[in-house]
Amino acid sequence: MAVYSGISMVLCLWVGVVFGVCLASAIVELPTFHHPTKGDGSLSFLVIGDWGRKGDYNQSQVAFQMGEIGDQLAIDFVVSTGDNFYDNGLTGEHDDAFTESFTDVYTAESLQKQWYSVLGNHDYRGDAEAQLSSHLRKLDSRWPCLRSFVVNTETVDLFFVDTTPFVEEYFNSPEHVYDWRGVFPQQTYTKNVLNGLEYALMKSTTKWRIVIGHHAIRSAGHHGDTKELVERLLPILRTYNVDLYMNGHDHSLEHISDDESPIQFMTSGAGSKAWRGDVTMDRKGVSFFYDGQGFMSVQLVETDIGIVFYGC
Template structure:
């Protein structure tokens, strides 16, 4: 497995890598969900993160603009990059925060589509199982949240990775309580997550390969890069020709192009609360295509031959547009 050859920079990461080698011998395949493309073979969706604040901090305004773009693009679904409910997740399936921060906010006709969601670090401070429960989908059928899973379309495979357990500092946090049920033993959980992802990417024949996680691999935002993901996850993405890595966590919008692979790093964490100047780096590197320290969201439009990414602010203005293409051979 190539990612084990990547040299760790800290003692703790070395130990984690060694533990992964020891534990990876079998894994349960993550849930797989099929989502059809449009009749013309195209696919479009929105990406939003770090949003659930009962409409405050411009969450409602962002949702309004999402609705307009969703209808214009006739989106197929919405992706949430985590930190779905602030500050401490949900208390249970009957927590009114779910409806107050989700159902009553994203009311536009264009947003009445499937939402594919992952967990963020704030979600882990609450009742994780509540967000994962089928019971909560009975309250709002749009909601689908799992730890790690795959959405398979006719042209794109989208792999969702539960990144919070990768981050060591959360396990030493004395200020907050995290619900690690279903994660421990941590090293085995991470090893199996990585092995399942690598296997899925290796077997994928999709035209476009995307990975979604809550935490950033590359970012100029306040939280910045996630060392554990650079060491353990990034080599797998590079080895398997992943096109996009999409995340939240940093409350900003940004696009960074990899300098040594085709990967585009896309941060969409502007769903509600954001701060001007929320950055650690005045200048990042040559791969920085776009950075905005404010609220907003992202859209993705795909065909077999082309992908287009757009970022929008709270007024619906297009702040950044980027397009790429691939050679397309139609079936005979």
């Protein structure tokens, strides 16, 4: 158990792994980033989700703590689990909200690393393609955001999955308009996402495998489980012996164990506005739940993964 000044709680978890091999049903190549590890093969990064509120709702306080921990751990990069800009994404690639919610908030020296980001459902309510634009990378070189992609390292492969198009209720919403450019037809798109993930998992030769999406597969929080991901994504994670699934969407920090495999479900969606008291703790497998603001760190070596939750 570690103690850090200004951090209200920490939880450390060490996870084991079992591996297997299975063939993917189709070859769909996902874009791949190659990120170097430290000289000893170790890697560390932070995970934050549901954050972009121009510094409000404690976003700035969380960013400050991230900078402190990022410096202590000498992090290699940051992972964003989506809902990057509230309430309705960006209006376009020239929207000042990008600078006001990202560049002007995460100013610590330790956070001037690559931010690997996926889209959340709130991002799809705006100009989703703006977040994928190369123009934003010119404004801030830390910002590679794609729909689905892979980050390859010597020690771990991270597989980012665009989960919003899997959720049926968004396609029938009378309340919100979503930017589905590049997604229709929905079933073809989601099938290709899963085929691309399977092919990437099949090729992976690293010790550890982590899959990242916006929506939870398992959650004790407000939104709970995402049934479409339980039905379509979870079987793939089990087949390919994925170690961790990380998500945002619920504004909380969570650790839940799978009841049929070694997979550990990690929610880090507490980057700004949190929902107090909205929890279902009677479900099986819940090891940790915190419904305030915060983030998560991940440290990997060849033999172990260390997860620490930081509440602010």
